[in-house]
Amino acid sequence: MKKILLLLLIAFNGFSQVFYLDTTFSTKPLIKPFPAQDLLLSQFPDGTMYLKSNANVFNGQTTETGNVLLNTEGKLIRTVGDEPLTDFDSRFENYAVTPDNKLLIPQLVAASSYAIIKISPQGIIDSSFKFNSFKVYILKIILLKNENIVVLFLKEDRTLGCEVFDKTGKFIKVLDPAKYTSATNAQLTDVVSNEQNEYFLLLIDNKKNAEIIKTNTDFEIDKNFATIKFNGVEAYTHRLEKITDGFLVYQSSNEGTKHKVEKFDSKGSRIWTVSFDRLSIHETALSFFEQTNGSIDLIYFDNKHLKIKANGVIDTTFYDRQLHKNTAFLHAFKDGTYWVAQNKSGIIEKMSADGSIDKNFKLVVEAQKQMWPNQIQKLPNNTYLLDFYNYNYGNSPYSIRYAPYPNAVQVYDNKHKLLYDFFDGKTIWNTYKTKSTLVVRGDGKFHVIDGANKMTVSKDTLQANDVIDWQNNFVYRKIKMDSIIRFKIGQGLDKDFVIAKGNISNFILMNDGRIMVETWNNGAQRFFYLDMYTANGKPDDSFKTIITDDSFSRFSGEVPRTVESINDGFIINQITIGETANIVKQRFLKYDNNGNPVENYQSNLYRGGYFKQYQPDGTIFMNTANYIHESDRETVYNFLKLNSSGKIDTTFTLLGTDTVYGFTFFDDNTLYAVGQETLQKFIRQPLKQDEHFYYKPLPEKIAWDIAIPTKIVINSNIKDIKLAVSGSGQLQDGYVYFDKNAGLVRITVSDNTNRILAKQVIELTRIYPVLIYDETQFATAQGPFEFKVQSSSGMPVKIIVDGGAEHIGSVIVDPQKDRRIKLKLITESNEKYEALEREIVLEALIPLATETQKQRIKYYPNPVSNKLIIEKNNAVIEAFRLLGIDGKDKPFEITEYADKFEASMKGLPQGIYILILSSKEQHFAYKIIKE
DSSP states (O other): OHHHHHHHHHHHHOOOOEEEEOTTOOOOOEEEEEEOOOOEEEEOTTSOEEEEOSOOEETTEEOOSSOEEEOTTOOEEEEOOSGGGTTBOOOTTSOEEOTTSOEEEEEEEETTEEEEEEEOTTSOBOTTOOOOOOBSEEEEEEEOTTSOEEEEEEOTTSSEEEEEEOTTSOEEEEOOGGGTOOSTTOEEEEEEEOTTOOEEEEEEOTTOOEEEEEEOTTOOBOTTSOOEEEOTTTEEEEEEEEETTEEEEEEEEOTTSOEEEEEEOTTSOEEEEEEEOOOOSOSSOEEEEEOTTSOEEEEETTOOEEEEOTTSOBOGGGGGOGGGSSEEEEEEOTTSOEEEEETTTOEEEEEOTTSOBOTTOOEEEEEEEEEEEEEEEEOGGGOEEEEEESSOOOSOTTGGGGSOOOSEEEEEOTTOOEEEEEOOSSOOOEEEESSSEEEEOTTSOEEEEOTTSOEEEOSSOOOTTOEEETTTTEEEEEETTTEEEEEETTTEEOTTOOEEOSSEEEEEEOTTSOEEEEEEOOSSSOEEEEEEEOTTSOBOTTSOOEEEESTTTTTSSSOOOEEEEETTEEEEEEEEEOTTSSEEEEEEEEEOTTSOBOTTOOOOEESOOOEEEEOTTSOEEEEEEEEEEETTEEEEEEEEEEOTTSOBOTTOEEESOSOOOSEEEEETTEEEEEOSSSEEEEEEEOOOTTOOEEEEOOOSEEEGGGOOOEEOEEEEOOSSOEEEEEESEEEETTEEEEOSSOEEEEEEEEOTTOOEEEEEEEEEEOBOOOEEOOTTHHHHOSSOEEEEOEETTSOOOEEEETTSOEEESEEEEOTTTOTTOEEEEEEOOOSSBOOEEEEEEHHHHSOOTTOOOOOOOOEEOSSBSSEEEEEOTTOOOOEEEEEETTSOBOOOEEEEOSSEEEEEOTTSOSEEEEEEEEOSSOEEEEEEEEO
8 A cells, every 4th residue: 555655756756748638539349240240040840930149130130139930941930139038047957848839048147047938839828837836957848749748957055956847837746856766865867758648767876877667647667667777886967868769878988898879669669879989078068859760960069960761871071071070050841941041151051961062142240330440550661450359348458468359450551441351251360560561361471561551361371379570580489398490581491490499488589689488387386487599499508597486476367477678678477366257466577688687677566567668768568457545536547658677657648538558659759549439549748858847637527417617737837837627527626517418528728828737528417317216016906006106306207118109207017917018117317317228128127036045256257168157236146056067066275255156167178068156045046058
């Protein structure tokens, strides 16, 4: 805390040349089409198909974002939208199609509380189906021949439960495994029924031994049916699948044995057995499709595919077809045709049973996404390059360093005219800046833009992490973690160059042409070694090996160190993170060209960001997240300048922005920076040698109802400084007085020669109204009543019921019948208040004795590769469990911070998991996909 206060005092007593935001310059985000990859298709009995995706463009036709209905020819019937299916379980196996052409789907209705909804092809929820027996997590819905449904779910004690409901959602009975078997701790895991209304139940004990029994419609055991038994030594998971003339048993194998699919008739006789090697890591996440000719298609979660002919022989011809390589989507139809989409294509094609492609069928599925600028790099002749991501990474100036590669790259001239646009919807890009600029594509080709803004495309191929020395026409590449090789551009491999070194983690090219290589050891505490090599790949004997350990940042969540070459040596940049996962400390270790440490160089910064650029005099600029409290208000110093000794230069001032991500200086007086959603331009106001000037900026946004007169703070030795306030504000006695309405307030500071010393624009925001209604009516109402809604703005409230009828101010509702109704509440704006549009669900207002408090916990990313972030949102979570699809607990590490948890899933195999979070009063269950 003492360091923070000292920094604050220095900042207020420093005087500087000022960079202020040029408000006349602005850019907009890109709108680009991306192929939709995460597709889910459900087919109704009448042939229409429900496609769930994030797409809003189908064959060039723009629709509302969300789900759509298609026919088998790929023609768009109607847009369904995704609102009714918020938080629903989208696994292939976890829905059922009813005879009346509707879907039964699990839906999250409260914290750790799932219900089942029935939805029509039009996306309308069937209110006649009422499932009130909410479950912690619904694992599977099984539709029986008599239209009853069996629900497999997780119970409060985390064991499996099995219950039967009728076609209206009314509870019938519990299916107790103890009634059907004497095996220890057996669980009922699957139920199927056939056209003869016969029922087959799969039970598995704690040793993974399985047995199949037969019952009647009342689930009474058929004693004439010989129980089918399976030994747990041979397989660890089993699954039943219904087919026309019997049923299938799918078995995932133990290590060293094969998977099996066995066909049985309704009498329990084995018809055929198919054995095969493991196809997918998603061993139980798969769908079965039975075709008209009796053949069976098994399609796994990652779209691996096995086809079994009707006679129980694997159809091996399918594995030679090019379309089954890199498949991102696969759906089988009863007539033997398939819909296939390749990775990153967004194009669905129709394939016949013989493997031929229907040339008359083509379905292009795309999503129009906004992309935000991320980094800017200066090119020759003051042209510049921008790269874009298709998501917003939030207020995190240092996250840019470890964000994914850009999805689009654009090059502009010095008048901001677009010269080149690199985008195709499929490619991830890499950008490099050298004396020329290299824009590297995913296919390895690179594009060179010279000083005359002419572009040529190379014939050489590059990999994503190659290091390019364009000045000397070399490309450096790390292979197998133990060697660095070099290519001569246009000539191939340089056979005279190699650096052989074990455990290479990183390497850089120094400004003098040498190569620095970082390696690490395998001990309990990791040490890092930095060695130097000449341009010919020979060890530089004059360089002293530098050894660092991970004690500074070992608890930092694997945020890596970086090494950067500078004019007079190099800097090791180390960071560590604190209790809220923000960077709270950063250490610069500076060394000369021979590896000798530079004494008295700045060692610690408070929440420093990543440094990106050097000037010849040794200064460093960096983006930061430097929070300091000033007069009970939190201020962000978002951009810092470090002098040649590593100290913070408090005379540097940047006005008019909250965030700076990527940045570059075009000249001494112009800085371009990437803000949160746009490219920004900053102009430097030159001062004379003996002048100093400091202006303390006011907040950029203030609600007009709390905007009080505020004094303008200026510290300067310049005489006759002039202040001008325009727009929705006035200047009086050095204070800015704000008007009592929304608008912009412009402040300009200049001297008697009309030099502009500072500029600022303040937005006076209008107030959002409050909707006023009485929720307590629902607890006491015995029947229909008038539900009234008012607005604090005084404007009338328009009420739209389920997207249809409109009412003004009130609507008649029945708590018993209208639970699922959604009301859209709309008010217009006036001179003081913003317009407001909000949607409420009546069910959220109706109290239930069994309903737990609704509490949303955010978790991301999903799918996850290494770390899963779980935001607390004030929830007190006391226990964590991670279950595999086999129901077993999986080991994982959890780290707690003030506002979130980080779950390390790095060591887990790919697949589907269920994450269970428990507190004293409630439980949460989420499906997690591990990539």
